[in-house]
Amino acid sequence: MLLPQETIKQLVGVLSQQLGHETTNAPAVPTTAELTSLITSQLLRAPLYIYIGLVALSYVFNSTPLLRWGRTFCAAPLKAKLAHIHNWKHSTIKVKGDFILFFESFIVLGLHEEYQESNFATNRPASGNDEEAP
Numbered sequence: 001m002l003l004p005q006e007t008i009k010q011l012v013g014v015l016s017q018q019l020g021h022e023t024t025n026a027p028a029v030p031t032t033a034e035l036t037s038l039i040t041s042q043l044l045r046a047p048l049y050i051y052i053g054l055v056a057l058s059y060v061f062n063s064t065p066l067l068r069w070g071r072t073f074c075a076a077p078l079k080a081k082l083a084h085i086h087n088w089k090h091s092t093i094k095v096k097g098d099f100i101l102f103f104e105s106f107i108v109l110g111l112h113e114e115y116q117e118s119n120f121a122t123n124r125p126a127s128g129n130d131e132e133a134p
Contacts, residue, residue: 007062009036010074035110
């Protein structure tokens with residue numbers, strides 16, 4: 001089962017905007033492509049039963065707006081994408097909310113890792129030696 005790359009990219013893009021990462025003044029904010037790459041690499045390393053479930057849900061997530069708006073999630077305008085995400089996130093069907101939470105969690109993880117790396121790089125001694133002189 002192939003990863004729905006475009007669905008993941010579109011979902012990550014909208015969710016990262018909602019989480020405010022695009023407007024952050026952090027020194028090194030990961031791009032949507034970098035966050036998408038992080039998520040897809042984690043999915044590819046996941047156990048098969050998790051991988052198949054998330055891929056299947058990604059296809060369902062992308063195709064269900066066809067019933068409401070006549071377009072897939074990827075082809076929908078931003079307002080419809082936001083409504084679709086909101087509907088899934090607050091659905092009484094728990095797996096839908098968990099699906100959105102999965103992606104939100106990885107976006108936050110990606111932002112945190114990038115912050116840690118940039119913070120580590122800016123706090124390193126200029127000599128390249130990790131030990132401080134007495």
